[in-house]
Amino acid sequence: MPTVTWSRLGGERRAAVVAAAEAEFAAHGFSAGSLNVIARRAGVAKGSLFQYFADKRDLYAYITDVGSQRVRFYMEARIRELDPTRPFFDFLTDLLDVWVAYFAEHPRDRALHAAASFEVDTDARVSVRAVVHRHYLEVLRPLVDDARSRGDLRGDADVDALLSLLLMLLPHLALAPYVRGMDPVLGLDDLSSEQPALVVRRYVAVLSAAFGCVCASLPAITTIEGEKHEQDTF
Template sequence: MPLKTFHNLKKSRKAEVLQVSYEEFVFHSYKNASVSNIVKRLGIAKGSFYRYFESKLDLYTFLTKNAYYLRIQQLGILLEDMSLDFFEILKENFRNKILFDIKHPLESIFLFNLFQETDTNEIALLYNNIKHEAINLTKNLVIQFQEKGTLNPLVDPEVAAHFVFQTQLGIYEYLSFSKEINFKENIKTGQKVFDLSEEEIMEVVEEFLAIIRNGLEIKKD
């Protein structure tokens, strides 16, 4: 995690370090990303960089946690809203994440890359930590609504949580494949991360939610 020297930087300089670092890992795999490229763009010596972070992995770990917690910060508000049912929480959570992706494209694609790069042991560990946290949270949510009598009690909560997690990833893979959206190219050329409107994206989300609903909702006679 960041060393004291990094924390002592001015806010604007911290933001610059993060932006350059995110760009390096967005446009290169973890293996091919280079600290040398980062320090060159920042105009600092390599030794100075290691006063900010202990290693490339240390930097990558911080970028991962920073992006992940930025992306889920609205979730707590949704979970506290007792008027929402399980599927409304999922829908609004998906919407918030899409809005995050539009506002923070670098952090968004960084996380998308992370989920594709699990062939590296260190990255696989980071991915698994995030996945376990997300699945445990969703599993507890499933149990909560099963106890309320609004979700099928016969469905294993952990299986349901895995399905929801994979469905969320599937939305982005679908948009990339079916809608031919090149996330990285859009960022590189200064375009929006999505070539679709929020309304068009939410139509896709609704289709995926319908599949989740079909599997988890209690069937009425």
């Protein structure tokens, strides 16, 4: 957590430190990221960084939190527009499309997300993933709980397992189109305009089959062309 000195710092100086740290950690991650470079770009003495944060890992966790809040603010606004009271798996399809598009259009946040996901230092990885997962779960858990209350999920659905799968799926969808080899099966690293949307629909179909309400038939899955295909009944 930032120190009291950080909270007393002027807004422009704080913004300069954040911008410099985001650029350095996005480019090099925690282990290779340089506090000397951050201090120089921010226009502060290196020693000042230790007046603002306990150590390098503390600064890294804070920068991850800043970036996560930025993504969360955007996604929460889109969630309201998409109407989360719709049938859950239709809503989830559109939400994942928005998620993929966001990281396609925001390379800085994509780089920070990659740095947090691929960090090799165990303590730093635990720190930053805890930050990212907290934001994920604070948004996702109410959506999943509401879906279960409405009957969109099976009564015996393992909600924690669904949330765990979503925690794995979201970073994969954000990064796999830009990291060769992350998705050797579904071709998500094919940057054609349609491929990520096709993969999203295949993932949602699997989640719907595993967790969706058992009724006369499973929900129709809408393809990117707007056609509906009914899945087989149980």
